[in-house]
Amino acid sequence: xxxxxxxxxxxxxxxxxxxxxxxxxxxxxxxxxxxxxxxxxxxxxxxxxxxxxxxxxxxxxxxxxxxxxxxxxxxxxxxxxxxxxxxxxxxxxxxxxxxxxxxxxxxxxxxxxxxxxxxxxxxxxxxxxxxxxxxxxxxxxxxxxxxxxxxxxxxxxxxxxxxxxxxxxxxxxxxxxxxxxxxxxxxxxxxxxxxxxxxxxxxxxxxxxxxxxxxxxxxxxxxxxxxxxxxxxxxxxxxxxxxxxxxxxxxxxxxxxxxxxxxxxxxxxxxxxxxxxx
Ligand code: ADP
Numbered sequence: 585x586x587x588x589x590x591x592x593x594x595x596x597x598x599x600x601x602x603x604x605x606x607x608x609x610x611x612x613x614x615x616x617x618x619x620x621x622x623x624x625x626x627x628x629x630x631x632x633x634x635x636x637x638x639x640x641x642x643x644x645x646x647x648x649x650x651x652x653x654x655x656x657x658x659x660x661x662x663x664x665x666x667x668x669x670x671x672x673x674x675x676x677x678x679x680x681x682x683x684x685x686x687x688x689x690x691x692x693x694x695x696x697x698x699x700x701x702x703x704x705x706x707x708x709x710x711x712x713x714x715x716x717x718x719x720x721x722x723x724x725x726x727x728x729x730x731x732x733x734x735x736x737x738x739x740x741x742x743x744x745x746x747x748x749x750x751x752x753x754x755x756x757x758x759x760x761x762x763x764x765x766x767x768x769x770x771x772x773x774x775x776x777x778x779x780x781x782x783x784x785x786x787x788x789x790x791x792x793x794x795x796x797x798x799x800x801x802x803x804x805x806x807x808x809x810x811x812x813x814x815x816x817x818x819x820x821x822x823x824x825x826x827x828x829x830x831x832x833x834x835x836x837x838x839x840x841x842x843x844x845x846x847x848x849x850x851x852x853x854x855x856x857x858x859x860x861x862x
Contacts, residue, residue, distance in 0.1 A: 622799065625799065625800050626673075626677055629673055629800065629813070629814075630670065630673060630674075633666040633667070633669045633670040633673070634670065636662070636663070636666045637663050637666045637667060637670070640659045640660075640662055640663040640666070641663060643659060644656060644659050644660070672812075672813055673813045673815075676813045676815035676816065676819065677815065679738070679815075679819055680799070680815055680818060680819055680822065683819065683822045683823065683826070684822065689732045689735060689826065690732060691730055691731060691732055692730075692731075692732075692733075692850075693728040693729075693730065693850040694728055694729050694730075694731045694732070694733050694736060694850075695726075695728050696722070696726055696728070696729055696736070696761050696777055696779070696847070697722055697726065698733070699733060699736045699737040699740050700720055700722055700740060700759055700761065701720075702737060702740075703737065703740040703741050703744050703759070704718060704720055704744075704759070706741060707741070707744050707745065707748060710748055711748055711757065714748060714751075714753055715753040715754060716748055716751050716753065716754075716755050716756065716757055717755070717756045717757070718744070718748070718756075718757050718758075719756065719757070719758045719759075720758065720759045720760070721758060721759075721760045721761075722759070722760065722761040722762075723761060723762045723763065726761060726762070726763065726777055727763070727775070727777065727849045727850065728849070728850040729776075729777050729847040729848060729849055729850055730827075730847070730848050730849070730850040730851070731827050731847055732826075732827075735823045735826065735827075736823070736827075736847075738819065738820075738823060739819075739820050739823050739824065740759065740779075740781070742816040742817070742819060742820050743781040743820060743843050744757060744759065744781055745816070746816060746817070747781055747782070747783035747785060747841070748783075749812065750783065750785040750786050750841070751783045751784060751785035751786070751840075752785070752786075755783065755784040755785060755840075756783070756784050757781070757782070757783045757784075758780075758781070758782050758783075759779070759780070759781050760778075760779070760780040760782070761777055761778065761779045761780075762777070762778055763775065763776070763777055763778075763849075764776050764777070764778040764846060774848055774849075775848075775849040776846035776847060776848055776849060777846070777847050777849060778844060778845070778846050779844065779845060779846075779847065780842055780843070780844040781842070781843050781844075782840060782841065782842035782843075783840050783841055783842075784839070784840040785840050785841060786837065786838065787835045787836050787837040787838055787839055787840055787841055788803065788833070788835040788837070788841055789803070789837050793833060793835060796817050797817050797818060797820075797821045797831070798818065799814065799815055799818045800813075800814040800815065801814055802814045817831075820843075824845050827845075827847055827848070828848065829845050829846050829847060829848070830845060831843060831844075831845045832844050832845065
């Protein structure tokens with residue numbers, strides 16, 4: 585009997601062992617497939633601007649003397665534009681792969697006014713050029729949030745950049761931040777700061793609202809210009825998830841879009857966890 589129990593125990597152990605191995609392999613296969621898909625998408629996206637740059641340089645090299653000065657200038661400008669596109673793409677891919685690696689990020693108390701101010705300063709000129717009003721409505725007495733300054737700056741910058749890109753002249757882009765919930769129901773209800781980036785732009789159809797967070801997904805429309813990599817919102821989603829939160833959006837085609845998320849207020853006990861969060 586003792587022998588039988590021992591054999592059964594061993595069998596159970598073995599079965600458990602096998603089950604875990606199978607699960608691990610399935611996860612590994614899924615991860616490898618996702619990686620392969622990503623690499624294939626990246627290569628595809630890199631090939632187009634590279635091909636364009638090469639074609640323009642080749643044409644200038646071979647037929648430069650047959651072209652007028654204006655034509656030559658146009659070719660160079662386009663090649664330059666394509667190089668910018670390539671740079672944006674490589675930067676976004678690097679940012680995303682850094683975010684998805686096991687790199688640790690320093691989390692600390694962040695005064696949300698600062699990344700918002702910095703984002704506005706960076707985008708003000710672009711807004712003026714496009715004749716879009718860029719405004720902020722940030723409550724003066726906001727508590728600090730528990731986050732990473734650089735990552736949050738990137739979120740604001742990507743969202744405001746998109747809002748400006750998909751809004752026509754005469755439109756308005758706004759960043760708001762306010763405490764939420766406005767009245768706490770329970771003392772232990774987490775206190776957050778809600779951030780909203782809204783625009784009066786082209787809007788996003790309901791069927792696209794989930795997919796826009798996927799890597800390389802871009803809605804086919806007339807504003808689908810050369811700029812943009814289709815990675816900006818994947819980066820935003822990843823960063824907000826690192827802050828233990830989720831990105832939401834409300835949008836109506838032809839009316840505009842609001843992206844919003846909550847960030848946890850910095851509590852004194854966060855100081856213990858402040859360093860090195862994944
Ligand atoms: P992209 O580099 O193309 O902007 P994103 O990942 O930032 O990539 O966005 C994916 C797509 O989501 C965009 O190409 C666009 O179709 C749509 N989108 C993002 N933000 C907005 C917005 N504020 N208004 C309308 N469409 C948007």
